[in-house]
Amino acid sequence: MKGSQIIITALEQENVEVVFGYPGGAVLPLYDALYHSKLRHILTRHEQGAAHAADGYARSSGKPGVVFATSGPGATNLVTGIANAQMDSVPMVLITGQVVTRLIGTDAFQEADITGITLPITKHNYLVKNAGDLSRVIAEAFHLATTGRPGPVLIDIPKDVFEQEAEFSYQKTPDITGYKPTYEGHQGQVSRAARAIAAAKKPVVFAGGGIIRSGAYRELQELVERGQIPITLSLMGLGAFPGSDSLFLGMAGMHGTVAANYALMEADLILAAGVRFDDRVTGKLESFAPGAKIIHIDIDPAEIGKNVAVDIPIVGDLKRVLASLLARFKSPETGTWVRQVQEWCNRYPLSVREEEPESKIKPQYVIKEIYRLTGGEAIIATDVGQHQMWTAQHYRFDRPRTFLTSGGLGTMGYGLPAALGAATASPGRDVWCIAGDGGIQMNIQELVTAVNYCLPVKIAIMNNGYLGMVRQWQEMFYEGRYACTELAGNPDFVKVAEAFGATGLRATRCSEVAAVLETAADTRGPVLIDFQIDREENVYPMVAPNYPLSEIIFEGKGRGK
Template sequence: MSERGSTAVPVEEQTTTTNDPADEPSPITTGAQSVVQALSVAGVNALFGVQGGAIMPVYDALYAETDLQHVTMAHEQGAAHAADAYGQLTGEPGVCLATSGPGATNLVTGLADADMDSDPVIALTGQVPTELVGHDAFQETDTVGVTRPVTKANYFAEDADSVGDLVGKAYALAREGRPGPTLVDLPKDVTNGETDQTPGAPALPKYHEIQEIADESAVEAAASALESSSKPLVLAGGGVIKGDATEQLRTFAKRHEIPVVTTMPAIGSFPEDHELALEWAGMHGTGYANMAISHCDCLLAIGTRFDDRLTGGIETFAPAAEIIHVDIDPSEISKNVAADHPLIGDAGTVIEQLASAMERSPSAADWRTQCQHWKSTYKMSYDCPKDGPIKPQFVVEAMDELTPDETIVTTGVGQHQMWAAQYWTYTEPRTWISSHGLGTMGYGLPAAIGAKVACPDQEVVCFDGDGSFLMTIEELSVAVRENLDITVCVLNNNAVGMVRQWQDAFFEERRMASEYPWVPAFDKLAESFGAAGFTIQEYDEVADTLAAARSYDGPSIVDVFIDPEENVYPMVKSGGNNAEFALSEEQL
């Protein structure tokens, strides 16, 4: 007898069947679950965000996802900066989340920063339900419209069935070709909606093409220019690191004995302790790097956008040089500096093409001797009287001596950023994490958090200024909560130092709104957060205090009282000639 409600099948008609998993209906999930699945399929390990009403369905879907580490940040700007640093260090897009309205708009500074520096980031923002969009609903903002100018691509999710693949597309776009930030705006009805669709692996749009191999005839012409050069120079840009081309760069430069200059974003792409290294060029770059650029006859520029802080006045930048410009983004070719030999393609691939095309090295022995002469003549140095206030350069060098080569350095923006770039010797890529194009004060601390999450086994040191540190100090609560072992050195001069330096030089010392008559005691403030706090006021305290801060298992803050009148040199006036760098205020 069959059970009630069932249909009996005669014994002789029964057959054995095997269920094909492909025939099984997909389980019903929500759009939010599809978003989380898309992140998992992409291989995402960590996310940085702040909860809120419109993004809450996505966070609810994250509740059951044990393979994704979520770091709750104190502010959405901090989430974007942490994701930015994470993306720079891993090469995979860092993920940040925020709710609608102020949550989304608080991400804008971080997205603009990532956009200027071509850093891979994907932002997921909550949005009011679709039917309320355009009706000034609570915490509604046109997030797609607001962020369009500062993202590589952004999308408004329209339905639960497609949202997972949309997130995958945004992820792929953030990573592939020239990296950059992307955003997906997620209306609450879409993330709450049901779907039986399973997102696939991240995939680029069909129309999106990336040229990786440069035109062969253009490569041969560029190789010939290098071979016949007597004053060749490599200018490595941030694209060398983002394109994982540091090994190709190092092999090429060493094989052909060509001196190497970097941009600030490319610090670490070529070891600064190598005899061919001239370190970084530009407004506050080394005198010898700027002299080499100004006198070379062939400049191989790789993965740089020739921004104004590098070039100074365009008309005086590498005036006698044939320009070979390698970039994966064709829009950068001849945008600022006209290229004699445009090579569109992936940095590492094009370097290998050039290496194959070059039959001999340039005859440049005299040029290398000249570059060494400039290194001796314009050596980076500073006065350090032991009976005076602490010089910030001394602190940077002291910390460098204490730490291993693979230590990751993050900074805010200002004088401290320049000293950290100038007086730390970088030998490895992805160890210098800073804000370059946008110049975002407050970047350092949240970037240190993202760096430590990305590379938990590497030491992370943040150099910050008192003004920059105060802009995102709330993120110290995150470092304590997550027990992140980072060391922050606040180079404290009671001022927005770079502004004060410019006021002294160009505004007849009218120090309007640049000096602080009072700043907090950062060591005590650190302790109130639950971090370790230290203070340095004398030279003989530097080594032991830095060592104690490093040995503390958790976040530590070192408040270093530096000479408030110390300035950053060399310095090229804005729009000036790089060869006419100043070594003191009197020379400006």
């Protein structure tokens, strides 16, 4: 069998249904083999789009995303998408073409050392110089990408290796000597954790993306409900626990709710599950959760103790660890504490404003209307910035795998292609992309992909003519000097949509929002809506970078506590 055929057959063995990619010289033999197979291929308009689409496919479905790209610029265009997946632990397998073996190292046409370039941003990568290694390497790549802490794995294959003949012998879930993730939690530690929880007076659950990767939602919900323990989620965790549950305090961190941040700061015990204590969540590290004993459960031992000191570390798969914790679970007495945090929830709600029909559009209102329209059932992809935080705050994510957002890397341009990936994975589901006017222009070319493949994604642009979040920081920390953040000369987004063959809509007044959203929902195919929002609306509440979580800046610039 030819190398290229080995790859296609291996992908079929792994039940891959769709590949996102972009052809080129070095992958011609691979695309030729693809031509004869039943695999679906989504041709994006930029390799970065393909990488983000595969990421969105993976996050929304739980299955690994697969990408093809050619050597040199094809491969380097994937870099942002790979780094993005690595930071957020998204399973992906990327196959890149390379120049022929005898030209490697000679600066040949379209040569780039992509295994060298992606070494720090992949879970692992391979350069395959022998077709005989392909079966094993592909099996290893899928195994590595999808198990333990998931992540992207890149396989670089020289053009002549695609053409080489070799045996196909595929063994799924291979044994890899240097790779043995720990799945079962240490039972002694689990017992210690159970005792600590039972003894706690002011416990808080702080859960993150790990719950979603592990599929530990039921266990998490049971633990929170049985223990009557208030819960907060990281950005990556949204959807891991029902957003409308009364014990849910909202997101924690820089733009988290007051109740969530106060609860973390006042807690005597934090059960941290599948989080990595990112600086956007802890605020000033030395001041974080001063009175709390911390139980930290994660499948990656390197996350434990990396940022905060942990009292009870447990390495393992969250689903199994939480199940064994539940087996020894004794509820703490939390009545007074729950009343306290609920008082914070009531006293400090996320901004509530009466909407005047003729007033400027407030972005928070648009998000709430999208939530109302979709019944919270849609998959929402975002870019990065103010609209992302407004979405995190105001769309109550009730289900896992419905919020696709670039958490760790903070990648503008992620939203649209990620939404396309989700729409590919889940035909028939509502998929919305909420973006800013800056980010949407970073991968706007993928509108063609949406139109070509009839992916009925609805795109809501929160258009303020600024790089809004950067402008907000300039307003708050640089005395209002808006250096290069005004996006002057933005295109007419309605015309852009139409030029791409999609439907374009616009709303400029509050009274138009609900109607335009309904029109979008009722329109077949991709729709882009240009919401011209209040230009200098800011995201509140806010904890300034490297400040304690308790020092919250409220709307109107007051700093609390």
